[in-house]
Amino acid sequence: xxxxVYILGGAQTDFARNWAREGLGIDAMMAEVLLxxxxxxxxEPRDLKALHVGNFVAELFCGQGQLGGLIAEIHPxxxxxxxxxxxxxxxxxxxxxxxxxxxxxxxxYDLIAVLGVEYMRNVPGQRATEYLGTAAWAGREWxxxxxxxxxxxxxxxxxxxxxxxxxxxxxxxxxxxINYANGRRNPYAQTRTWEFNDRSFAEDDDANPVIExxxxxxxxxxxxxxAAVVFLASAARAAEYAKARGxxxxxxxxxxxWGHRTAPMTLAAKxxxxxxxxxxxxHVNRAIRESFARAGIDSPFQLDAIETHDCFAMTEYAAxxxxxxxxxxxxWKAVEEGVIAPDGRLPINPSGGLIGLGHPVGATGVRMxxxxxxxxxxxxxxxxxEGARRVGLLNIGGSTTTIASFVVGQGA
Numbered sequence: 001x002x003x004x005v006y007i008l009g010g011a012q013t014d015f016a017r018n019w020a021r022e023g024l025g026i027d028a029m030m031a032e033v034l035l036x037x038x039x040x041x042x043x044e045p046r047d048l049k050a051l052h053v054g055n056f057v058a059e060l061f062c063g064q065g066q067l068g069g070l071i072a073e074i075h076p077x078x079x080x081x082x083x084x085x086x087x088x089x090x091x092x093x094x095x096x097x098x099x100x101x102x103x104x105x106x107x108x109y110d111l112i113a114v115l116g117v118e119y120m121r122n123v124p125g126q127r128a129t130e131y132l133g134t135a136a137w138a139g140r141e142w143x144x145x146x147x148x149x150x151x152x153x154x155x156x157x158x159x160x161x162x163x164x165x166x167x168x169x170x171x172x173x174x175x176x177x178i179n180y181a182n183g184r185r186n187p188y189a190q191t192r193t194w195e196f197n198d199r200s201f202a203e204d205d206d207a208n209p210v211i212e213x214x215x216x217x218x219x220x221x222x223x224x225x226x227a228a229v230v231f232l233a234s235a236a237r238a239a240e241y242a243k244a245r246g247x248x249x250x251x252x253x254x255x256x257x258w259g260h261r262t263a264p265m266t267l268a269a270k271x272x273x274x275x276x277x278x279x280x281x282x283h284v285n286r287a288i289r290e291s292f293a294r295a296g297i298d299s300p301f302q303l304d305a306i307e308t309h310d311c312f313a314m315t316e317y318a319a320x321x322x323x324x325x326x327x328x329x330x331x332w333k334a335v336e337e338g339v340i341a342p343d344g345r346l347p348i349n350p351s352g353g354l355i356g357l358g359h360p361v362g363a364t365g366v367r368m369x370x371x372x373x374x375x376x377x378x379x380x381x382x383x384x385x386e387g388a389r390r391v392g393l394l395n396i397g398g399s400t401t402t403i404a405s406f407v408v409g410q411g412a
Contacts, residue, residue, distance in 0.1 A: 002105035006238035006411055007253040009041030010230035010370045015190040015358035019225045020122035026062050029227045030117050031074045037113070037229040042245060045077040048231075049109035052100040053085045054093035054116035055362035060131040062119050071115075082109075089135035090311060091397030092116065093228070093365025094404030100232050101255060110237035116366030117227040128223050132361070135398045137265045147212050150220060152267060152399045153312040154213025159271050159280055160318065164329030169214065171335045172313040173201035176218050178341060179310060179349050183356025185382040190222050190358035219313040219355075226360030228367040238411065252411035253373040256390070257295030259287035259405040267399040284322040287403040288394065295407035297390075300325050301346060303407070304388040305375055307368045309396045310353040319394055320348075342385075350375070350383045365395040365404060372408030 013033050019025070030053075038045060051071050058064045068083030086095040093116030100112040120128055126146075133148040145151035160167050180196060183189035199207035200218050208216045232255075233241060242249055263270050263283045270281065279285050292298060300306070300323045308323075310316035320331035325339060325346060334340050340348040351357045351371045354364065374380040375388040393406040 003235040004254045005101045005104050006233045007373045008231040011037035011040050012228040013226050015224050015226045018121045026119040027070045033227040033229050045075040048113050049111050050082040051113040052096040054096035056092050088402040089397030090361050091395045091402040091404050092362040094395040104234050110234040112232050115229045116363035118360035118362040120223050121225045150212035150215040153314045154215045157214045157314045169203050171332045174335050175313040175316050177201040179353045179356040183352025186352045189352045221311040221354035221359040224358035224360040226363050228363045230369050249411040253376045254411045256409040257291040257407035259290030261287040261403040278328045287405045291405040291407050303390050303392045305385040306348045306392040307371050308394040310355050368393045376410045
C-alpha cells in the first residue's frame with residue numbers, strides 16, 4: 001500500500017460574491033484563493049511542486065480555456081510549475097484531487113495544490129442552465145425540459161418512488177431546510193442571509209414553486225461563483241511541514257480512503273442496469289464502499305460527519321441509503337429520526353452543502369475536501385461537529401455519471 005496523502009490546509013472564496021459585478025474575472029478568483037490558501041497553510045508559492053485545476057465549463061461561461069496557464073501568471077515563483085486541468089462535470093474537483101493524490105503516491109511530487117473553480121453568475125439564468133446541461137448527453141436527454149437538471153432529478157425521485165413507494169415531499173423539504181440552516185452558520189455560504197418561513201419547505205406553489213416535476217425551488221443547489229484550494233503532501237513532506245511549525249501529524253488531515261466509478265451517460269441506462277438491484281444507484285454505493293474498504297471501516301456510523309452532493313434535495317436523499325445509513329429505500333427514516341441533523345448521530349452537510357453553501361461546479365469536490373480537513377482538525381468554526389475525527393465525502397457529476405467518494409481522517 002502507498003503511504004497516505006496528507007492535507008495541509010487550504011481556503012475558499014466567499015460563495016455569496018458575484019465576481020462579474022465586481023468587474024473581476026476567473027483569473028482574479030483563482031489568484032485570490034490560491035494566495036489566501038498559501039497564507040493560511042503557511043506555505044510559499046515556491047513550495048508547490050505541481051498544481052491540478054478542477055473546472056467544468058470555463059470555455060462557455062468565460063470564453064476561457066487553458067486554465068493552468070493562468071496559474072503561472074499569479075506569482076513569479078509559479079512560472080514553470082507543472083499544471084493539469086480535469087473535467088467531470090460537478091465531480092471535476094474530485095478528479096483533480098484523485099489525480100494529484102496519485103502523483104504524490106507515485107513519488108513524482110511531494111506537495112501539490114489542487115484548485116477547483118467555476119465562474120457562473122455572469123450570464124442570464126436560462127443560458128447558465130443550457131451551459132450546465134452539457135453534463136448530460138447533448139440532444140438525447142430531457143430535450144423538452146426548460147430546466148434540464150431539475151428535470152433529471154425529478155426523474156430520479158420518480159425512480160425511487162417506483163421502486164420503493166412514493167417519496168414524501170416532507171422528507172425532501174426537511175433535507176433542504178437543514179442545509180439552508182447549516183448554511184446560515186457558514187461565513188462563506190451563498191445563502192447565509194436568506195430568509196425562509198415554514199411554507200418555504202412545503203408543497204406550496206407560492207412560497208416554494210415547482211421548477212420541474214416534483215422538484216421545487218428550495219430543493220435546488222445554487223448557481224455560484226467560487227473557488228477552493230487544498231494542499232496535498234506526501235507523508236515525508238507532511239512530517240517535515242509539521243515539525244517546522246511545531247505540530248504533530250495528528251494536527252493535520254489525511255485521505256484515508258477513496259472510491260471512483262463512472263456509469264453510463266444517460267439516467268435511463270443507469271436505471272436499466274439497476275432494475276434488479278436492491279439499490280436505485282448501485283454504482284454510487286460501490287464507490288462509497290470502496291472508500292470505506294481503503295479506510296479500513298465497514299459502517300457509515302464509523303464516520304462523524306458527511307459532506308455529500310446535494311445539487312437537489314433528492315440527491316442527498318439518494319445518498320443517505322447509498323451510504324447505507326438506512327436500508328435501500330428507507331432514507332426517510334434518517335430524516336424523520338434526526339440522524340442527519342447537526343446534532344444527530346451522523347450530521348450531513350454541516351457546511352450547508354450545495355443547497356446552503358453553494359455549488360461552483362468545478363470547485364465543489366475541492367471544497368468538500370477542505371471541509372473534511374476543517375472538521376477533523378477542529379477548524380470548522382460554527383459548522384464544527386464536536387469531536388469529529390473522520391468525515392465521508394461524496395461528489396457526483398451529471399446524473400450520477402462520475403462518482404468520487406473519500407474518507408478524510410486525522411493524520412497519525
